[in-house]
Amino acid sequence: MMKAPYKAVAALVSASGLAAVMAMAPAASAAKRNTVELTFYYPVGVVGPLSQTMTTLVNRFNQTHPGIHVNAVFSGNYQQTLAKVETAIQGGNPPDVAVLNHTAQFDLIHLQAIEPLDDVVKAGGFYPALTQPKVQGHFWGVPFQRSTVVLYYNKDAFKKAGLDPSHGPNTWSELVADGQKLQKLGMSGIEIPSDGTVYWEFEPFATEAGHNLGGNDGVHVYFNSAAAKTALQFWMDLSHKYHVMPAGILPWNNVPTDFENQKTAMIVHSSGSMASILQNAKFQVGVSFMPAYKSKYRTGVGGGDLYLFKGIPADHRAAALTFIKWMSAPAQAAWWSIRTGYVPTSPQAMQQPEMQAHIKQVPQAKVPVDQLAYAQPELSTYQLNQVYDVIDSAIQSVIDGQSTIAAALDKAQQQADAILAPYRMQ
Template sequence: MKKNKVLVMLTSVVVMLAVLIGGCGGNKQAAGPQGGPTELTFYYPISVGGPLTKVIDQMAADFSKENPDIKVTPVYTGSYAETRTKIQTALRGNKPPEMAIMFSTDLFSLLDMDAIVDIDSFIKTDSDKAYLADFYPGFMTNSQTGGKTWGIPFQRSTIILYYNKDAFKEAGLDPEKPPATWDEMVGAAKALTKEGRWGLEIPSTGYAYWMLQTFVLQQNGNTNLMNSAGNEVYFNSPAAVQGLKYWLDLSQKHKVMPANTIEWATVPTDFLEGKTAMMYHTTGNLTNVKKNAKFNLGTAMLPAKDHRGTPTGGGNFYIFKNTSPEKQQAAWKFIKWMTEPERVAQWSIETGYVATRKQAYETETMKKYVKEFPDALVARDQLEFAAAELSTHENGRVTKIMEDCVQTILTARKTIDQAVNDAQKEAEEVLKPFKK
């Protein structure tokens, strides 16, 4: 009898615990209005100056406030390269975030992993089609392949020329006439170079391949460093050789730029401190430079050889496959919210990144801003001459090959011909499995 009572009591306790545990577990697992908000994790990188984590965090908080049925948790994941590594690790562990901003050039690698959802599957109405068509074509070249759209442009950029107008005036140059050609850039850089100040700095670590693309794309022939299928590269093309020669001559022959390699993060600091009078850098740094410059700032399209040219750059939104359809729809709602014209305009103003939608430039917010600060239009206008950033299968490996190639040339460890031929051979080996 005593045993039966004990068994009954134990059974009651177990049932109560099961109810409690089940209830708690249900609250954690449920998604949507009935069981709490749908929870989304959002990875994002930053590779420019300024307190951009606060901007992203606030935008996510504002979205969740407007949409209480969806809770977005933004996670800053370091640089683009660090973000790629963390995403790949999460995918291998079968625990990716619901969405992320990653390099637009990560597209082929993500497709090879069967990791992302095609955006076209969310495009249902004429309004959706108009939304997609409103993004600048230059940014869609790294967002579409195989007849489908895979990413939504967000923190996108081109490379622009920044220059110190006060230094121009001091050197006897017209501060309203930045160099428009390669020859003019050499001439201006020579006039600007003096003890304690270089005429020009172009970063050669981190994104050396990106800087090289500027020189390649500005030559006749409309060549790029890769094909649109992402399975061929042209690292030893005549345009690449000519571009590398010009780049090397800036330091070795003309003595207007530091020898050897120059760090990506050091260049804006040197510019703001007056250690260089001109620099090549992403427009994503524009707001940071504008806020911190103690001199009259000038910006311009990149100087041309035969014509103007620049690669696009920056990151796209991606939605990951390994999550529920409900969460995918919630992620899509967040992405559309983040890329509404007014919000895109505000993001551009806060950062310097190009507003990726045409309608953003029709907002009163942007009209007022560009009237006060016309430099904000330089990168947007340069999109007319823009081409796709280097993007291939195994993109991390392939871009590193070109990074190493540029650096061995600038540090005189190899001749240009030797370096580009070695890089071409190495990249072809990496891409061989993707050739049909």
């Protein structure tokens, strides 16, 4: 006798539920229509789980900005990402936002692909070393994941070798002397990567010796300067005269692994690799400035900026600016730095409570920030990937024993001059 009323009630409830779902469907559909979907290209070019870390950060943005949804596209290293972005631009389908090498700005300007971001940069209070030089009177990228070239060293090995573990070698000559003592422990003294973006690890040595590899105008390089030849001779001497570095090409990704496995006592690498190295090493890791040539300290500034692309709808542009400002704000800059090793991009980021606590626990993280006082602009030109290939190939040809230093660098200068000549006449 109770089944009929129960069925009636069930039917009523079912009908009410269906009505509620149907009422919610247009609202959900409307919400989806009102959400701006952004495409964000991001390069993964250093060791460590950067893709997972970036996914976490993007998810945090999406959760706190219900009208915007950012889709991250992991697009290879910096050079591969730039090539993919250029292809997308030429196809009329640019991303909304991308992290690209901060030196890519000349090519992006030439393509008329990006908007200047002067207001965002000026409001951000970033370290000057991360925003200079201006190009055509504008700031085109917002500093995000920026790094310096640093020297990592095994403090435990230093102690065993009778060296002071409180600091790495201060000069090139100390680097040699320390490396020779460390060799006696059954490991190489130092490794410097020589594949991938070889120029980046090489440029601080050349700058310390007297001249950087490029000017600030995008059309001049100094690949065969006396300073570049001095620096490359030192690299060769580390292997063939002093025998403190393995001969031949040393892969970028293998160098931190060799360090972590105690096959080498020191390495030159990106500060962006710091979090991974500190996590994986089973010994005390020291981080130092680049050793000076005589008394001249220099380091290179690398890494990527956030760029805003032209040709996107107005609502995308507004959403993209919101995303760029949020990503580069002090709280996110500190969060990102702690988990990756990249430089906190502003004094305000350094003062974040989380960052200050991190520095107390991991004092090595302060070294890249202190190095900014000695930072020099990175090699930046038009036809960036081609010019990078020229100098990288030249250095590798010497390391491989296929060319002399003078011949390789002279040839590289001629090739780069030919590539850049058309842009000098603009």
